[in-house]
Amino acid sequence: MFIEKKNSVCHVYVCVVAYEQLCSSLLLYVSGAKLPEPEVKIEVLHKPFICHRKTKFGDMLLIHYEGFLESNGTMFHSSRTLGDKHPVWFTLGIKEVIKGWDKGLQGMCTGEKRKLTVPPALAYGKEGKGKIPPESTLIFDIELMEIRNGPRSHESFQEMDLNDDWKLSKLEVKEYLKKEFERHGYSPNDTQHEVMVEDIFKKEDEDSDGYISAREFTYKHDEL
Numbered sequence: 001m002f003i004e005k006k007n008s009v010c011h012v013y014v015c016v017v018a019y020e021q022l023c024s025s026l027l028l029y030v031s032g033a034k035l036p037e038p039e040v041k042i043e044v045l046h047k048p049f050i051c052h053r054k055t056k057f058g059d060m061l062l063i064h065y066e067g068f069l070e071s072n073g074t075m076f077h078s079s080r081t082l083g084d085k086h087p088v089w090f091t092l093g094i095k096e097v098i099k100g101w102d103k104g105l106q107g108m109c110t111g112e113k114r115k116l117t118v119p120p121a122l123a124y125g126k127e128g129k130g131k132i133p134p135e136s137t138l139i140f141d142i143e144l145m146e147i148r149n150g151p152r153s154h155e156s157f158q159e160m161d162l163n164d165d166w167k168l169s170k171l172e173v174k175e176y177l178k179k180e181f182e183r184h185g186y187s188p189n190d191t192q193h194e195v196m197v198e199d200i201f202k203k204e205d206e207d208s209d210g211y212i213s214a215r216e217f218t219y220k221h222d223e224l
């Protein structure tokens with residue numbers, strides 16, 4: 001705070017008023033009163049006491065979830081009781097999942113549980129999908145099981161850059177893919193990795209010098 005010795009009371013007062021104004025406008029913002037765009041409603045059901053790391057864009061998240069239709073409470077999916085009953089991995093903030101998840105699962109700790117209420121515009125919209133009718137508001141109970149460095153993090157880049165020259169060669173990217181596949185229980189497949197590497201370089205090596213630089217790696221064109 002910008003408090004000077006003289007007039008300090010006055011300055012503090014100004015700060016308090018400004019702060020209160022900020023709070024009320026934030027409140028409006030959160031409640032959606034001033035928003036043209038629909039928002040996700042986030043309720044934290046459980047916050048772990050210890051939190052070493054919070055989720056951010058580009059992180060990989062492992063979650064368990066139950067999804068319900070708000071209209072009648074029908075459960076349309078549960079990762080715990082349906083399918084292979086495994087939690088699911090996805091990367092936050094890259095539109096791999098519905099917008100409601102990208103927006104509603106930021107700043108989350110491992111072990112945290114949230115309830116998200118997602119309007120149709122941030123879910124499956126006018127079309128719906130499978131068991132989800134058009135224009136459905138969805139409710140998700142989500143538990144975050146694990147956070148890992150996503151493919152776009154600085155940590156990932158360092159991990160991939162084996163010779164520390166701040167650029168990634170095709171060989172380095174291939175090695176990384178091999179490791180990632182093994183870590184997730186898949187057997188490495190040379191031919192497949194080479195195809196993936198070529199594909200990655202086609203997209204990421206913008207100046208076509210045969211390397212992915214730190215800038216090329218980190219810079220994202222897509223905004224949410």
Ligand SMILES: [Ca+2]
Binds near residue numbers: 162164165167168172
């Ligand atoms: Ca390198």
Ligand SMILES: [Ca+2]
Binds near residue numbers: 204206208212213216
């Ligand atoms: Ca390049």
